[in-house]
Amino acid sequence: MTARSDAAPGAGWSVPVQTVVSPRGIPAWLIEDRSVPVIALSFAFAGGAALDPAGQEGRADLAASLLTQGAGPYDTAAFSSLLRDRAVSLSFDADRNALAGTLRVLEGERAFGAEMLALVLAEPRFDGEAVARVKAQKTLALRREAEQPRTLAARRWWAESVPGHPFARPAGGTEEGIAPLGRDDLRAAMAAQLRRGSLVAAAAGAIDADGLGALLDRAFAEAVPAGEAAPVPPMPAPRAFGLAVIERDAPQAAALFGHGAIAPEDPDWEAAQVVNWVLGGGGFSSRLMTEIREKRGLTYGIGTALVPFRGAALLLGSVSTENPRFGETLALLRAEWARMAADGPSEDEVAAGKAFLSGSFPLGFTSTPQIAGTLVALQQLGRGPEWLAGRLARLAAVTPEEARRTARRLFDAEALSVAVAGRPTL
Structure with missing residues (x-):
């Protein structure tokens, strides 16, 4: 049976x-x-x-x-x-x-x-x-x-x-x-x-x-042999390389930026998702969109995301802007990164992040392929079914103090590494 x-x-x-x-x-x-x-x-x-x-x-x-x-x-x-x-x-x-x-x-x-x-x-x-x-x-x-x-x-x-x-x-x-x-x-x-x-x-x-x-x-x-595939080497902590420029003729400079993050197994994972939402994961509600797009018109969009692997994670973001204004964009990005590390999110920002993440959680379970794919992704991270059962309760339990403490762990302006392609003015 x-x-x-x-x-x-x-x-x-x-x-x-x-x-x-x-x-x-x-x-x-x-x-x-x-x-x-x-x-x-x-x-x-x-x-x-x-x-x-x-x-x-x-x-x-x-x-x-x-x-x-x-x-x-x-x-x-x-x-x-x-x-x-x-x-x-x-x-x-x-x-x-x-x-x-x-x-x-x-x-x-x-x-x-x-x-x-x-x-x-x-x-x-x-x-x-x-x-x-x-x-x-x-x-x-x-x-x-x-x-x-x-x-x-x-x-x-x-x-x-x-x-x-x-x-x-x-x-x-x-x-x-x-x-x-x-x-x-x-x-x-x-x-x-x-x-x-x-x-x-x-x-x-x-x-x-x-x-x-x-x-x-x-x-x-019968189709798949028994045993294990060759193991993938664990991902090392990312090297902080500062700024790398790939010279290309293009009307805009496109950048990927980020550094290492806390692992998805970490007890502060939900708090990390909340503070990421506040800085760059919340679309038009995020600080980066407010400061870089809304106030200054430097980009159509900028965002960040936590990218999890088993035992490791990255905090990555992307932005495109006009070449002559890339230096200004980068300075603002680094300033907001440092401000989040130093001060963390406000109480209202934490509440908004928790509400969004809790409300969007069921959207991952709206079709059979989506449900099956989500369950596989959780297993790839080493999570058990109980992770789903406790997800909303863990989000609800995140306090402003926990979010600020996690922000200090998560964001490191000195380690922020940026690769940009175009003809950026620095």
């Missing part, structure tokens, strides 16, 4: 998350919802672009893009037609630290959907025509990105912040990295990624624990 347990709902959270273990030992989370006859299964294998060998940057991304271009006896056209005729949606992507996928099926097609997913994982075709076509598409995209200041700034920020770590490389690869890749390289990419011990999965929709257990076994038990 399929083992299962329920996470008891807590204050403000009324949907229990079931933890399911299939008959063959594959774990997953489940939120059952029979309001529509649809099932969404999300899953991720640890590794992603971090497992790309040196000189083959983009291998995982290319392999992920090709997984739906034919499998087993079906070429690209036949495979696409088969899924379309049964209203099955199957997609894959690779990011810095995972190869992820989503299966969406009607309730009556869940066995067929699981069989097709298993076929893709066990027997991807990587036909020469499909490989050449997708490589050509990605090459064009990479060339376009190479002309975009925002992309150039982001790549430089990562390269400067974590030199020598796999995250320093572009997750989508490079033109030089994907050019020599062939079928054997792509099969090697899948062999490096696919291990049941590195899998996290979650489902939402019209399926119960026993049904999910059967789906998991059909999709993964």
